[in-house]
Amino acid sequence: MSGRYSILNNVYFLGGFATMGGMLFGFDISSMSGVVGTDRYQNYFNRPSSSLQGGIVASMAAGSFFGALMAGPLGDKISRKRTIMLAAMIWIVGSILQCAAVNVAMLIVGRIINGVAVGLASMIVPVYQSEIAPKNIRGRIVSLQQWAITWGILIQYFIQYGCSFIDSDAAFRIPWGVQIVPGIILLAGISIFPYSPRWLADKGRSDEALQVLANLRANGDRNDPAVMAEFQEIEDAINFDKTLAARSYSELFKYPNARRVFLGITLQSWSQLTGMNVAMYYIVYIFQGAGITGQNANLQASSIQYVLNVVMTIPAILFIDKWGRRPVLLVGSTFMALWLFLIGGLMGKYGSSINFEGNKTTTWAISDNDAASKAVIACSYLFVCSFAISWGPVSWTYPAEIYPLRIRSKAVSLSTAANWAFNFILAYAVPPALENIQYRTYFIFAAFCVAMTIHVFFMFPETKGRTLEEMDELFNSDIPAWKTRALPASKLEQDIENIKMQQAGEKAPNTAAGHQ
Structure with a gap:
């Protein structure tokens, strides 16, 4: 067997490379967070108000909402693999428009198109990963999606940081243009990947499905007991599926599927209501409120947060299949609530009203207490670490594994769309919130973290160590x-x-x- 053939049937390689679709999301986050506080961006786009800036950032999430909804039927019709390829092509178009933007309207159009690509990729990549991975490492493989997002954030952020020293509009055009590169790599690479064996089996292409599964599990040996057992389980599930009524979106909201659909939607919604992506988008404003002044100082402090985001996702990747999904979610949201309450309390006690020249969003900051400022920054770092090791990876893993094959693509599209709906709402609403209710914004997100802890404890079963086909028995008990x-x-x-x-x-x- 050739080396090329071997690597194209290695689950880690396939699952890891596919997460470049997640990296697109990370690139987009940093493509705005690194420039919103710079003079060149502010001057070129006529110093947008807090509500307009919220609209610029949120436009990507709006596109992602529709992209995620499109990905459901596309994933079933044209395959998981081809949907990822489509996402890469759309991303390239959007990045070109964003790079060439001459006004706010053109920038928003480019970000909406980029958002459609991110919505497609963020929905379908975890599904593809979950369907090719064996049960004992499924959490690890799907968690790579979140790690890729953190790498995208980090890489793009340092590109932004380097370009921030350019004294022209190239300071933001170069980083936006560089986004084309991962799109091209993803499009070229995914085109030679195998189809999901479960998608093939569902389409009646059983012989191809068996061969792909044999390649992924046993170097092409169709008679390997593990291959035969898993394939038989897939076939049994599909044969049972044939005894049911024709597929439609309506069955997602009927017994016994409604419970799982609700759990997937709420889990993805909660992941946004932690406030993590808000912290990524508007990190410049948050650190200004903590008393970090000066563009370089703020960018350097922000870079530490992005590095922590990458590093602290690694333990989750390594141990999620050992720890389980429930304890990771519960511990993560508990600690996130703690850090958010501390940030709000410290800023409320030691901060005061302030006006930043050229920045209409930050109206409250700690200005004369170095210890309180450092404490806020430390809590911000600890908040990011708590998310990275828990809700970050599990929020992608859990929805991709809990649904039966007949509704998996559509159900995951709804849960991912919910993620982007809340992303849009929060990206748009947070700048006005920071402007008007200031440090109290952190208390709102802390309360959300408390609520999600309670919800997970009472409603979310443990899924580790079970095949995708065994989820029916687990959730119907x-x-x-x-x-x-x-x-x-x-x-x-x-x-x-x-x-x-x-x-x-x-x-x-x-x-x-x-x-x-």
Whole structure:
């Protein structure tokens, strides 16, 4: 087998490369956060008001909302792989328009088109990853999506930082133009990737599905027991699917799917209501409020936050399949609430009203207390670390794994659209909030973190260690969510052992008859 063939059937490589779709989102976040506080951006676009700046930033999320909704039917119709390719092509067009923007209207159009691409990619990439990954590392593979986002934020931010020293509008045009590069790489690379084996099987292309699965699991050996057991499980699920009514969006809101659809939508919504992406978009304003003045000082302080975001996502990638989804979410939201309450309290006690020249958004800041300023920055860093190790990766992993195949693409599109809907609302609303209610904004997000902690504890079952096809049994049971960690292990191992016994000429137990 050639080296090229081997790497194109390596789950880590496939899942990791596909996350370049997530990197597009990260690039977009930094493409604005690094320039909104610079004089060249402010002067070229006539110093936009806080509400207009919110609209410029939120326009990407608006496009992403519609892109995510489009990705559902596209993922089913043209495949997960081709939907990612389409996202890359749209991204290239949007980046060109954004780079060439001569006024706010053109900038917004470019960001909306970029947003459509990000919506498509952010929805379909986790689905593709979850469908190619084995159950024991599925969380790790899908978590790479969040890591790619953090890398996109970091890389673009340092590009922005370097270009901030250019004394012309190239200071923001070069970073916006560089965004074309990952789009081209993603388009070229994904075109030679295999299709999702589950999508192939669902389309009646069982022989191709079996071969792809064999390539991914056993170097092409179709008779490997693990391949045979997993493929049979997929086929059983599809055969059961054929006994049901024709597929439609309406079944997403009927029993037994409605509960899972609600959980996916609320999880993605909560991930935005943590305030993390707001912190990424408007980090310049946040640090100005903490008393960090001077463009270079602010950019340097911000860069530390972006590095922490990358580094602290690594433990989640390594251990999410060991820790489980529930404890990671619960611990993460608890600590995020703590840091947000502290930030709001410190700024409320030690801050005061202030007017920044050329900045209409920051109207409250700590100006004469160095210790309080450092404490706010430290809490901001700890908040980012808490999100990076918890809600960041799990918010992509959980929705991509809880739905049955027949509704997976459409259901994930709804949950991802909810993510972008709240992203849009918050990106638009936060600048006016920082201007008008100031430090109290942090208390609002802290309260959201408390609410999501309660919601996860009572409503979200543990999904680690189970195949995608076993989620029906898990979610259709009457077992309370907080007791699901103690459930028996996946049945796939027993199915594999039964096949091994059959291959050895021994008789498999009757309990596995339904899987033979």
